[in-house]
Amino acid sequence: MQLSDKARFPSFIRTIPSDKKQVDGIVLLLLKFNWRWIALLGTDDDYSQDGIKALNEQTREHGICVAYENTIPQGSSAVGHMLRNIVYLNVKVVVVFATGQPVTDLMRQAIASNVGDIVWVASEAWSLSQSIPKMPGISSVGTILGMAVKGMALSGFDQFIQSTRNSWNGSFQKKSSAFLGATSNQGSCNQHCPQCSEIPASAVQDFDSTFSFSVYSAVYAVAQALHRVLKCDKKICKRSEPVVPHQILQKMKEENFTLNGRTISFDKNGDPPPQYEIVFWDTTSQPVSFKTVGSYASDSGDSGTQFVVREEDIKWHASGQIPVALGSKDCIPGFKKTPYGIHTCCFNCEPCTAGTFVNQSDPYNCQPCPEDEWSDDESAFCQKRTLEYLDYDDHFSIGLLVCAGLMCTVSVAVAIVFAVHHDTPMVKSAGGKMCFFMLGCLGVSCLSISCFFGVPTTWKCILRNPVFAVLFTACLCCLSVRTFQVICVFKIAAKMPKVYEFWVKKNGQWMFVTAAVGLQIFMCGLWVGIEGPHPFNDTQAVKGQIIYDCGMGNMFAFTAVIAFVGLLSVLCFAFSYFGKDLPKDYNEAKYVTYSLLVFFFTWVAYLTAYVVYSGKYIPLINAISVLASLASILVGYFIPKCYVILFKPEYNTTAHFQTCIQNYTKTISSK
Structure with a gap:
């Protein structure tokens, strides 16, 4: 080399x-x-x-x-x-x-x-x-x-060697000369070999003609180069000046000719x-x-x-089969090679974990599957994942959409009943015009339930929880204000007249609602602006599936929004508790407590499921918690009043309410 x-x-x-x-x-x-x-x-x-x-x-x-x-x-x-x-x-x-x-x-x-x-x-x-x-x-x-x-056989050369072998009895020169004379008549050179008699018989006997053609082609290559340098044709050479070695060397490097059917040429290193x-x-x-x-x-x-x-x-020795020479036994599909020692052929076989596979092109590493594919443990390939999301044609989706539609219809019906009887004491004690605002918020929230189903989009994700948070905040503010206002009339007006006067004259109820809802809108806007709810592919939740759902985005902002709703719930609960001893027709403690407990339980259940469970039915649980929260206010606060308006009109009179107030006053005075 x-x-x-x-x-x-x-x-x-x-x-x-x-x-x-x-x-x-x-x-x-x-x-x-x-x-x-x-x-x-x-x-x-x-x-x-x-x-x-x-x-x-x-x-x-x-x-x-x-x-x-x-x-x-x-x-x-x-x-x-x-x-x-x-x-x-x-x-x-x-x-x-x-x-x-x-x-x-x-x-x-x-x-x-x-x-x-x-x-x-x-x-x-x-x-x-x-x-x-x-x-x-x-x-x-x-x-x-x-x-x-x-190798390649040279015509006449083996015969020459055989003749030399056969003549090794003392008459070598005679027989070889006769042979050479015979061949010379056929146009070959007279190869007189006076030194051949010095070659021992064993050397002739073990003669190997493998490189004979290589020697022959080497001589021929020099002759060809010399022939070209001297510009010779078949008869004469036209050049008479002396030839220097480098000229012959240059011509030999350029040679490309055929000799006995084999091409003779040399690469840049002088090798054939x-x-x-x-x-x-x-x-x-x-x-x-x-x-x-x-x-x-x-x-x-x-x-x-x-x-x-x-x-x-090839006749393989012993078993007749191709011998196996692999070092360690090859790993089965799904196992990677982990070398030990100094040789890569010495290795242990370790299984690839779920979500990875081992490729034949790189048997030493487990490659991760693409995002839209999956694999079990010990896999040699990945499989396509199925795309899963809660579609509109799912039985649960249909059931919830029907419930949302019914609730929206009931909200409209309640609004109509309240509008027809807007001058009655029951409607006024429930909040008057504020009731229509609450019913509007409930109705719109029911319509937003449809955003929990179908292929998630950015707008659907935004219209899920942020919209509910704002509208439900408005409902809780109205409940809190209504309860606080009743407490003011019966308990604060006499003791703190200026506070009550300020509340009434400055329209304090709407100021509170506007401020609280405005703050919630600001927090939701901040949530959406920083990192709001957005569609994402969950490839870790379920093996073999891509769960297409809405992510919550910035969890700190989401937590702040839910915490504010929870704070308003606690405030509303506190006001209703303070008013538990008010007249019967003004006492909302029982109904408000029911509504708030439903809200608390459903959202605790949803948040728990969100943390511990992953799958396509998480949006369903979220939708149930939203619908249950809305239903708790509709059923716990408005339906009992509609029942009185429609089926107990005798309780919906000014006289009845005045009687309740008088009885409450007597009770307080007697204590």
Whole structure:
């Protein structure tokens, strides 16, 4: 790999692929079979150390864990100890990026140690070794796969080698000369080899022609470059001046020609396009044979990376199944990986909580579901939520709307009765013109009940509680004023005449109502201005649902508005209590107490439900509390008076009221 560094080796060009490309092919092979728990073994040389370093970088990028890494030691005991460590770590795939005798020692010790079902991935330096397959017991070490530079047969070259082998009986020169003479007649060069007699028989016998084409193409590339520099044609060269090396180097960098059907070219680092074969050692045959079971090629053109493995051609050792090398067992869907130790392949499986899911693209984190989706515990995906709100066609909604309509009708009916009998003592004692103001507030509040149903909008949210708060405040003010006015007539006028005179002359009742209602309107306006009621999606209340409802907005402002209504209720209750001993027709303590208790209980129930319960029926409870509060005043204050007006007219006379006053005066005087 260092030879590709043009800063150090600017004039180096080769016809054998860079080992970096071989590393790419090995990583693709590991990923093909999902082997993510491996060991890396090498030797103490640049070829191996550079390859191991590149493998570490590549495996880290692709989530492959190197469980064990070492340089093959010397000595059978040290090698045996290393193999025991590999077995102890449950490593099933061992990449051996090494050369020379250490690989032979490793495989010999693997046979002796009976390491079992291991996949050995061989680098091209020993993937086509001639000596290792001849070891006795090599079939017991497991499955051996390797990367090999794609070779190409040279016409006549194997015949030349065979002729050399067959002539190794002392008559080498004679037979080889005869062979060369025969081939020279066919147009080839006279390859006289006086040094061939010095080559030992074993070297010829173990000759490997894998790189023959690479040597041939290298010579041809130089010849092509020289041919272009000298401007030669088929017969003569036109250039006569001397040729310097850099001229040939420049031409070689630019070369792109076809030789025996293969393209010869070089990239910016002086490396050719990688072309590898994936070989499988078939140890079931004798002798062991090398079978091509795949290929790997890469270039910068349109074809890109081509990686093919024919799994059916591989005979896996022992079980016949592809070995599993994953470190920790993969998590089931819905569980995330939580690494422990230094390896990402060692992890615990932890369930994803509700509202989250684990995606295949990121198995280490539980991702939150989008706002409009949900999930159970241990989910691998999210589901769409259903949108829920209290619609008009709901049975409860229909029931409340009917009740609101009836109450509105009753309010109008009461107003008509009071209008017809407006000069009677009963109407005057109830408040006179102020009664019509109260009935108007009750009627409008009943109409606002419709805002609690259907799809929430900003205006619907504002017209719910703020409108009720203002109108109900007006009703409570009128009740308080009416009760206070009766107390003034019977208890304060005699003792504090100037106070009573001021109250009557300055129209104190309307001043109080206007001031209190104005203050409530101001607080409601402040509430809406700061952060008023508004539509919102509640995705936390109910699993699998989006509750579409109105939020209260600023809770401090909401609390202040309700507290003011509560304060007026307490004031009204206090006035009615002080007037409990007034004449019967002027004594409203019982009816006012009933109305206020209903108001208190319903709103305490609503606020409790609002805090502890979440769901689409919260607006229903709110509407019930509003309707019950309005009904308490209508039924507790106005209906009894209508009953007297319509069915007990004898009690609705001036004489009857005067009699009640006289009886009260006598009672007070006698005490």
